Amino acid sequence: MNQAIQVEGLRQRYGDFEAVGGISFEVGEGELFALLGTNGAGKTTTMEALEGFRPVHAGEVRVLGMEPYRDRRALRPQLGIMLQDAGFFADLTVAETVRHWRGLVGAPREDVLELTGLADKADVRTRQLSGGQKRRLDLALALLGRPRVLFLDEPTTGMDPEARRATWEIVQELVADGTTVLLTTHYLEEAERLADRLAIMHRGRIELSGTVAEVVAGHGDRITFRVPDRVPVAELPGLAGAAAEIAVSDGRAVAAYTVTGVQRPLYELLRWAEERSLELEGLQARSASLEDVFLQTADGGAR
């Protein structure tokens, strides 16, 4: 597979602050790659380096084989860019905005307003759009030029669930047609649904990357339950060698075990409860989710 995006040892600074501290990844043509991370993890800075907004401080970045900042004249027409925060001219209507932007691209798509569900808002001034509608117009403009590489920086923020699902479908169709997509998002469900591969960033570094299954693997399975009132936390059993981690949820102590394989530890737990005639409320046993991995990473580095 040809690499549409190559990042090797990228570092990016703002003054003394190092926003991105040496990251590497590649995105193949027709692949959707997601960058996850808390605010300030360096996702947007990485996107903007790849979009050619400013020269890189150190390292190598290539998009479609070109250096994004130096070659942006040749590269930009092949990119679709949906920034996290870009304004619209408040006095233009939706249709006028699209009409103006159409003048910038060679063979514009004609159906972007229908595609993004904004056709009935065509005559509305952009200042009157809701946050979610603005995101859809953002997407419409990014798609006008039939981009080979699409950058989506938190594309569904502010959308209602229905619009979010519709956006996911649009993106999935684009990827199926061969568009390469680099996505950042706060919604882990979005990454799980869309991403072929993903990377979790934390403080300017990539802590974990791979497919969802690869990223989640090795983070164990989870057994959780609410600690019964009459059991002191110190008396909770160890399960297959794992000790309970206690968290408080809704004023109740919740015990969580991270184990490998749930059958054996669950049996031990149930036998322990049976012997003491305890009812384990909210008992759950499941594989680690992307959310578990994400929270662990955001908590201060992957295990």
Place this chain on the structure above:
Amino acid sequence: MRLANLMWVVRLDLTLLWRNRTALFTVIGLPLLFAAILYSVKGQKSAGVDSALYVGTGYLTYFLVFSVFMNLVNVFTARREDLTLKRLRSGPLSEAELLGGSALTAGALYLIQAVLLLVLMGATLGGRVPADLPMLLAGMLLGIPVFALLAFALSGVTPSADMAQLTVLPLMFACMVGSGVMFPLDGAPEGVREAARFLPLSPLVEITREAYFGDGSPGSYARALGIFALWAVLGFLAARRWFRWEPRHA
């Protein structure tokens, strides 16, 4: 730079200008108000010529301050802060095309006003055909890029579109009073007069007025052009130093 891209920016600028009352007032209202003053001073004398023509020849380049300088400070400060500048920059246009296209719009609006003013002066104020038309045009045309550069620089240190109404005032008044637009500085002390010649508009007022009345000499033109060249360099350096594409808080 591609002409098609520059023209795209011009079309966008004109559409937005037409919908923005404040900007329209700066670009069309203020020049009209100032032009009306000419009729009230007609018949008086300034520096040996009819005051209407003296002031009118001052306006020929002073209108740069409205349509190019104030207009562009407004446009670029407002667009930077509402993040539309960032959006424009995410498209296929180069930075030079974005800056150049808006300077072209502003410059064209200014030139239309200056030409109308020349016609008005000739038709209704007893004016003449400019004695040295090429020099007159040179003075007008040279002003556009330099006042655009000064506007780019000032927009970079102006925090908001509202503040842009204020930050443009020092240069606006300094040029109006100090560059001899409305009245000669004959009464001022020699030092003040000499310093005032170094304001950015002063050399342009000298060139266009002398070119209009035909009392310029190669020496006086060269001196004025020299001072103006200094402002071209300063404007370029200042714009490079202070102009910003992204909001000041980012």
